[in-house]
Amino acid sequence: MADYKISSFANPTIKLDEIIISNRSAGQEVLDRGLKNTDSNSIGIFAPWVVINGLPLNPGLTYFQLDLNERIPVVRLEYKMTTSLFLGMAYPKDGDIVSVFLSSPGNIYKPIRMDFNVLTVKSSSRPKGNDPRFQEGLEMTFSIMGETRIPRFYSTLCKSFPAHTSYNTIFEVSQELELGFSTNDTEMTDSMTWIAPNISRWEFLNSVIRHAYKDDESFFDYWIDPYYNLNFVNLAPSFNKIDTVVDTIMVVAGQNKSLPETQSPGVSSNAQEYSLLLTNSPGFDDFPFKIRTYTLISNAGQHTNLTGYIQDIIYYDQNEEDVENIDERFIEYQIESTTIHNVEDGQQLQKGRGAENIYKDEIRKRWLGVLNKGPVGSTHANFFHAQVQNPMNLLDATKFILRVELSGYLPSIYKGQVIPVEIYTFEDGLKRENTGKAKGGQKTTQQTPIIDVFLSGNYVLMGYEVVFTPGQGLRQILNLCKRVWDLNTAGSLPKVSPIEY
Secondary structure (H helix, E strand, C coil): CCCCCCEEEECCCCCCCCEEEEECCCEEEEECCCCCCCCCCCCCCCCCEEEECCEECCCCEEEEEEECCCCCCEEEEEEECCCCHHHHHHCCCCCCEEEEEECCHHHCCCCEEEEEEEEEEEECCCCCCCCHHHHCCCCCEEEEEEEECCCCCCCEEEEEEEEECHHHHHHHHHHHCCCEEEECCCCCCCCEEEEEEEEEHHHHHHHHHHCCCCCCCCCEEEEECCCCEEEEEECHHHHCCCCCCCCEEEECCCCCCCCCCCCCCCCHHHCEEEECCEECCCCCCCCCCEEEEEEEEECHHHHHHHHCCEEEEEEEECCCCCCCCHHHHEEEEEEECCCCCCCCCCEEECCCCCCCCHHHHCEEEEEEEEECCCCCCCCCCCHHHHHHHHHHHHHHHCCEEEEEEECCCCCCCCCCCEEEEECEECCCCHHHHCCCCCCCCCCCCCCCCEECCCCCEEEEEEEEEEEEECCCEEEEEEEEECCEEECCCCCCCCCCCCCCC
């Protein structure tokens, strides 16, 4: 049975490069994916440790971004050249990699240790002048982008996976790539012979996930996390989770700025347990789960234009042998993006304007081809259905993105996680009077801050970035999504749609 929580089923065995750093006692120290610091406790805590061809880019690192929004992690960084060794010796050549290490205060959570294939290196023009530093290229800024290094990921695969479900198939591919494997659902109903016809594993995984099927309520996606686990996830339980979510995290208070002199970053006893809740409420300025800034981004119109609200699919079922009239082998029916079944008063779904049913006219008709669900070389019976249902629901789920910047680095969160959010308004006047759940057009009279029920609630973390800039330190920018919106019913100002009480 599917759960909204993702669990690990296999550990990664992929080999990473060694990172060697100076060590006061032993001369040097090797950092690997399972690092346990000795006396280099501050490495990777307040700033990422980045190495190219043995040369650390610290302290010349002026920008760092670990982008975990797509299916494969990407790193972007800017390096202001502080030594001519970079351009003369360490400059990334064909096949060279960027090695990254990120730890957490108190060593509470597993560190991030990743290698990235260098995709592009761009540089600013060399400064003008006669300064000898400029002759060596010093002060030049390089912009570097890399993609997670997974050997054989893009090499072609010619293989069949007979009598496999999508779960079994993706798990087997993950093991071939020496990745770990995590999921929240193992009970698929899409057993068939999955065929990789001389395409890359990247292309094959994208095809399998597009046609993964369990039932008409579920929809699936996959991604690789910063710990080299391939996550195969049924997102329906997460987006349908609108009741209380209780998760706890360990946090070292004050980690956003700097640790007290008496507190070693390597000592975990200073950490305290808190309920996971992202909030802009006062009193949490020294905690990484404090929301520094937020905004709401809409892709609703574009996503609706791509799929409509309803898709009318048509295909020919060549295995309907009991049907005498060949025209009756043409199958046609409608698919609509799923959502919760019990919509309460004051809630709005992403199905067009709340007072209208015009969305039912936004239909896209699609001819999908010939379905062969016979015993030999066949597809599963819902192959075409899944091909429409999965992307339609993914686009619907990401119509709106609450993009929040946290005040620090919170390594306990992960993509696909259900996270409670509480956003408060501090503005007196009309904003306060029309925020909250007061009924009958009554103004909210309580003092600020007051919770904004429209922006608050349970969200699914659909991607995030770990960002570093000198002076601001490490922080995270999260892309949070939900499909059920509670409306602020207080006050007399016009509402998004009629509110029933």
